[in-house]
Amino acid sequence: MVRPIVKDPIFLAQKSVDATAEDLPLARDLLETLQAHEEGCVGMAGNMIGAAKRVIAFACDGTYQVMFNPEILRTKEPYEAEEGCLSLSGVRKCRRYRSIKVRYQNESMETRIKTYHDFTAQIIQHEIDHCNGIII
Numbered sequence: 001m002v003r004p005i006v007k008d009p010i011f012l013a014q015k016s017v018d019a020t021a022e023d024l025p026l027a028r029d030l031l032e033t034l035q036a037h038e039e040g041c042v043g044m045a046g047n048m049i050g051a052a053k054r055v056i057a058f059a060c061d062g063t064y065q066v067m068f069n070p071e072i073l074r075t076k077e078p079y080e081a082e083e084g085c086l087s088l089s090g091v092r093k094c095r096r097y098r099s100i101k102v103r104y105q106n107e108s109m110e111t112r113i114k115t116y117h118d119f120t121a122q123i124i125q126h127e128i129d130h131c132n133g134i135i136i
Helices: 020-037 120-133
Strands: 043-046 055-060 062-086 088-105 111-117
Touching: 020 043, 020 055, 043 120, 055 111, 055 120, 062 120, 088 120, 111 120
Parallel strands: none
Antiparallel strands: 043 055, 055 062, 062 088, 088 111
16 A cells, blocks of 8 residues: 655654564555655655654665665765655755665565665665664
8 A cells, every 4th residue: 555655753753663574564565655656766664654663665676675674784985975855855965885784684574684785775774764763
């Protein structure tokens, strides 16, 4: 189900709680909402659709990926970026890393570790910030 985008900064500033297998429907809603906004959006976190759960969805190599409980383990090559967000107006500066190593759970709740680079890494960092209540 496509859900409305949350724009309330007080809600968005709250840290999300860990997701469980019971949050699979939330992941489906997150993907459908992301796809409905694909012209201007490449990633979303659960709190952007009203669920303060650690679930993110993002575009990656021509498809979409979902991560439950993502955590950045390692970063390399910091740089300054400018980002926008469906939940916020305008563009803001932020610090990102060109390479990140992430531990997460897939839709089967199996733990995975993967390294991401460049724009995909930037998207993931933005969405993990949402999970941590960090507003760019």
